[in-house]
Amino acid sequence: MSHPAVTPTSHSGTGTEPVLSVRALQKAYNVGKPNERLAIADVTFDVAKGEFVCVVGPSGAGKTTLLRCLSGLLAPTSGEVRFEGAPLQEVPARLSVVFQDYSRSLMPWLTVNRNVALPLKVAGVAKRQREDRIAEVLHAVGLGDVGRNYPWQLSGGMQQRVAIARALAHQPDMLLMDEPFASVDAQTRFDLEDLILKVRSDLDITVVLVTHDIDEAVYLADRVVVLSGAPSRVEEIVPVPLGRPRNQLVTRSEETFAQLRRHLMELVTAH
Amino acid sequence: MTIVDTGWFRIGARVLVVAALLAGWQYLSAAEILDTTSFPSMTATMAEAGRQLQSADLWLAVWETVRGWGLGLLIGCSLAIVVGTLLGLNRFAYLSVIPVIEFLKTVPVIAILPLAIVVWGATLDMKVFLVAFGVFWPLTIQTIYGVRAVDPVVRDTAAVLRLRGLRKFLNVTLPSAAPFIATGLRVAAAVGLILTIIAELIGGAPGLGLSILTSVNAGPSRLPATYAFILFTGVAGVLVTSAFAYLEQRLLHWHESQRNAAAKAA
Numbered sequence: 001m002s003h004p005a006v007t008p009t010s011h012s013g014t015g016t017e018p019v020l021s022v023r024a025l026q027k028a029y030n031v032g033k034p035n036e037r038l039a040i041a042d043v044t045f046d047v048a049k050g051e052f053v054c055v056v057g058p059s060g061a062g063k064t065t066l067l068r069c070l071s072g073l074l075a076p077t078s079g080e081v082r083f084e085g086a087p088l089q090e091v092p093a094r095l096s097v098v099f100q101d102y103s104r105s106l107m108p109w110l111t112v113n114r115n116v117a118l119p120l121k122v123a124g125v126a127k128r129q130r131e132d133r134i135a136e137v138l139h140a141v142g143l144g145d146v147g148r149n150y151p152w153q154l155s156g157g158m159q160q161r162v163a164i165a166r167a168l169a170h171q172p173d174m175l176l177m178d179e180p181f182a183s184v185d186a187q188t189r190f191d192l193e194d195l196i197l198k199v200r201s202d203l204d205i206t207v208v209l210v211t212h213d214i215d216e217a218v219y220l221a222d223r224v225v226v227l228s229g230a231p232s233r234v235e236e237i238v239p240v241p242l243g244r245p246r247n248q249l250v251t252r253s254e255e256t257f258a259q260l261r262r263h264l265m266e267l268v269t270a271h
Numbered sequence: 272m273t274i275v276d277t278g279w280f281r282i283g284a285r286v287l288v289v290a291a292l293l294a295g296w297q298y299l300s301a302a303e304i305l306d307t308t309s310f311p312s313m314t315a316t317m318a319e320a321g322r323q324l325q326s327a328d329l330w331l332a333v334w335e336t337v338r339g340w341g342l343g344l345l346i347g348c349s350l351a352i353v354v355g356t357l358l359g360l361n362r363f364a365y366l367s368v369i370p371v372i373e374f375l376k377t378v379p380v381i382a383i384l385p386l387a388i389v390v391w392g393a394t395l396d397m398k399v400f401l402v403a404f405g406v407f408w409p410l411t412i413q414t415i416y417g418v419r420a421v422d423p424v425v426r427d428t429a430a431v432l433r434l435r436g437l438r439k440f441l442n443v444t445l446p447s448a449a450p451f452i453a454t455g456l457r458v459a460a461a462v463g464l465i466l467t468i469i470a471e472l473i474g475g476a477p478g479l480g481l482s483i484l485t486s487v488n489a490g491p492s493r494l495p496a497t498y499a500f501i502l503f504t505g506v507a508g509v510l511v512t513s514a515f516a517y518l519e520q521r522l523l524h525w526h527e528s529q530r531n532a533a534a535k536a537a
Contacts, residue, residue, distance in 0.1 A: 013500060068427075071431065073427055073430055073431070078396055090430070090433075091431050091433060093433060096431070097427075097431040099424060099427065099428065101424050104424035104425060105424050105425070105427075105428045107425065107428075107442065107443070107446065108525045108526070109446040109525045109526075110442070118432050118434065118442065119433075121286055121438065122432060122433050122438070150525055150526070152530065166432075212310075217354050
């Protein structure tokens, strides 16, 4: 095993080194066949430690393809993705992914406790500490005594909380989320948005969230990466100068929020 | 909720249907509408069945049948699940072997019965081979499909959670395949029982099938016994099927099909 030239640690350096670094990423499907299709043309951006970055784009912009490349589930055709300095070969241990479809991503044959235990078992956490950590992380996402239930016995919002708890269980450095709140009702969506903001500030975790919802992106993000239609390029990277903590009522009625929203809307619908 | 939905009403209706059928049988034979040389009366058959239940010969025959069926099922199903899993996990092996398996699946097991009799004679081994052979191919195919049918989201989730090797197999692959394997097992159990009876009836190995054959050969006076034995094989079939359906319900309680069943029953 060769070690990467740059070994980032939280103790050394200036701390400005990006957690995630995407360079000239390109992804084509069916390369060399008549139905070759370019999904991502050229995407470059960095995510700093502790930052909350949202990725938006028109539908069919290859957002999910991009997320799969960022997580290491899919190898890019060219370009590079580096996580904590090392090029991605597979899904890194310090990175967690939350999928949109919680009803399929949570194993229906395992109870909530056993679902959350999976990443802890992989990390080799002993049984006793595992049980403590499961209770702790379920509490952190606002779930009470549901550990013995099966995921499908819970409401959609609660299931996505379990999925978030599972993603956080082994204390990863970064959370990658693919439209995580697209399958729940509006009220639950607000609750989960606030939950993820709280989790992020409590745990000081880096979050990259892919969404088609511009309001959600502005509400959550420090910066928004706007993709063009397929094949994707980075249209613009928009900083969000809204204060924190954010509040569904106050933040969403600010003048800056409305301006950002309008600007992003123009970018996304320009095609 | 109407009276039709209550448990007692349903059970009552079923008992009534069975009673009506038995009464109809009795009437038809008593009125000699049914030929008495081929059809014994219901009461004569039931009396014979009652006598048989107290005889050691019947229970010996039942034991022989259950033993042949159980051993054949155990061997055939264990091999099928192992082979099916290995083939399902390896795309190259799957693509290479699947035409042969699809072909052997379509060979009627009865066609190899004479061969089995030549090799083993009217023995337990012959029965076990026939049952194992008969259940192996369909269950292998079922297992292959099950192992390959892992939901893409579940597969991604497993990769994200870095599940590998035995842990991935036990937590992801096997539960995903379980509904396929369970259906395959339920069918295999029923098919296996049919094959056991056939092996006894045609192959002459001891068991319920042979009891049917010998009672037929004993002439018209033993006719009620023949019918009693046929009834017993029917009961065995019902017991086997319900036992496997019950197991499936318990083990797959998390699966959508069973969840709906539970919701309907509630």
